[in-house]
Amino acid sequence: MASTSGEGDVQGHNLVVKTGRNPSEWKKNIAKRKRNSGEEYESSVTRKVVKKNEIGAPCRDGCFEKMGMNNIKAIHESFWGLGDFNLQNAFIQKFCVKGVVKRRRVRVRGDAPPRRSCTRSYSFLCGDNVIPVCATAFRSVLSISTKRLHTAVESVTPTGTPRVDRRGKHVPKHAMPASRKNLVEQHVKSFPTVSSHYTRAKSPLMRYLDTDMTLKKMFFLYKEWLFDTNEEEEPVKFSYYKKVVRRYRLGFKPPNTDTCSKCDRYEVSKKDASTEEEAVRIQADWDDHLRFAKEGMKAMKKLQEDDDPNTRYHVIALKNTDFLDVEVLQQEFTHRKPKPPYSFQEARSFELRTTFSDGYFICMDYTGEALGSVRLMKGQARLSRHLFDLSQTQLPQKYPQKRRLQSGKVEHLQQLMRYIPEANQQYLQYIIRKQQELDDEDSSEDEDDDVLQYDSEDETCVDDPQPRQE
Structure with a gap:
């Protein structure tokens, strides 16, 4: 495959990982954030819409009257404004204090265990005053359930420090060790890669392997390499190896537009140069060729950014011997697709501006000034070689007599x-x-x-x- 000036095959240590997963935008994580903020959300499991958390009904002990609705709204909004499960648990643990049972009832069976092992007192901080409330008022102000309250109170260590939420934090039982993962990545990066020739501006981070390389061959070479270097390690499965390869911006087949055999000839000639002067001359010719290709890329970018929906642009490459040859122009044009991607080849380049109502304008440069126009057909029929075959077309005589030219x-x-x-x-x-x-x-x-x-x-x-x- 073609490579650029001064660039050959390099090891894959500079491979770039593809854009990774974005867990923050997963539906379940979005629902989790909204749930911790008290907003309305759709459950990722049941697909049901859960309403927004609101202040519950007041208790019968008059706790709401003691606190006032302004303080109740401020406490409710600040609690759900935290948006973090652990911080909310810490808030509940601060204002829900466990104590010793002060009074017990006499039981019929004296050997029966007590129903309560402790008592809980609830309160809120309103300004500089700590106002005690009942359990019902505490749950209504925070809009939480009894289970949530019990879980938060019990999530403490024996020394009284809060315990973080441990849901989903366990290590999987069959997790692969980091050493095996590193060996797979090391082998994938050991393959030589090259960059694209013409699509480098569009995808500069993309690298391409040898055209004869496949995933199966890479996995087979990985097992041989692992047996020679790390015999004690067990090879991973093909599915995991494939997953690691897909993480990188690697391609097995170069793009169709990346077919510059001239760059290959320059590279080989430069390596086989007998003198330094010859190598410098070849490098200068190579740079001129790359400069010419860069100008063509700019022209194609200009064509692709055209905002006129009524016109379409094409780049057609013709040799000097094909200049003004209508048959060659027809053959080149009918094999082009009317939509991107556009291609750019060596030799003389032309712009062909397609307007079904005005014809086709042939330009010698990229200024957009037409040298002449050729009216091929009317209407918007599909492009085909039969429709554009002008070899048998007889043009009518426009002037009755000879005309003198300047x-x-x-x-x-x-x-x-x-x-x-x-x-x-x-x-x-x-x-x-x-x-x-x-x-x-x-x-x-x-x-x-x-x-x-x-x-x-x-x-x-x-x-x-x-x-x-x-």
Whole structure:
């Protein structure tokens, strides 16, 4: 595959990992954040919509009247504004204090265990005052359930410090050791890779392996390498090896546009250069080639960023010998797709602007100024070679008589003949020959030295019907 100037195969130590997972945007984590903030959310398990947490009904002991609704709303909003399960548990543990049972009832069976091992007292901080409340009021203000209250109170260590939430924090039983993972990544990075030639600007971090390499071959080489270097380690499964390879920006097949055989020839010639002067010369030619390709990339970017929905642009590469060859132009165009991606090849490049109502404009550069237009067909029928085959088309004669061309145009046609193959010079030779015949006729018939006047609009040659008055 092609490589750039001064760049060869390199080891995969500079491989870039693809954009990893974003757990914060998972549905279950979004639901978790909303649940911890007291907002309305959709359960990731039951798919049911859980309403927003609101202040519950007041108790019958008058705790709400002692606190006031302003303080109750402030406590409710600050509690759910924490948005963290552990911090909310710490808040509950601070204002729910466990104590010794002060009074017990006499039981019929004296050997029966007591129903309560402790008593709980609840309170809230309203300004500088600590107001005791009942359990019902405590749960209503915070809008929590009895289970949540009991779980938070019991989530403490024997020394009284809060215990963090341990749900989902355990290590999987069949987790793979880090040493085995590192060996797999080390082997994947050991393969030589190259960058793309033409698509480097679009995907600069993408690297490509040898075209003969496959995942199966890589896994087979991994097992051999592991047996030679780390015989005591057990190889991973193919599914895990494939998963590791997919994590990196690696490609097994170069893009279709990355077919620059000229860069390959420059690279080989530079390595085989016998003298330093020859290597410098080859490097200079290589740089010119890359500069030419970079200009083509800029032109294609300009075409792709066109905002006009009524026009489409194409880049077609023609050789010097194919210049003004309509058949070659038809063949090249009909094999192009009318949609991106666009391709750029060596040799002379042309822009072909497609407008079904105006025809096709052929330009020699990227300025957008049309040198000429060719009206191929009307309507918006599908593109095909049959529709664009003009080999049998007979153009009607537009002018009833011969037309004289300006001398400058005739000189331009004669200069253009040097760049056109002899097989395609017949029409232009006919035009030049007819112009010479017109010159011969004028020199033989104009014996009275009458002045000839040229119409600047249609460029027709007319004789002055009236002699000039002295």
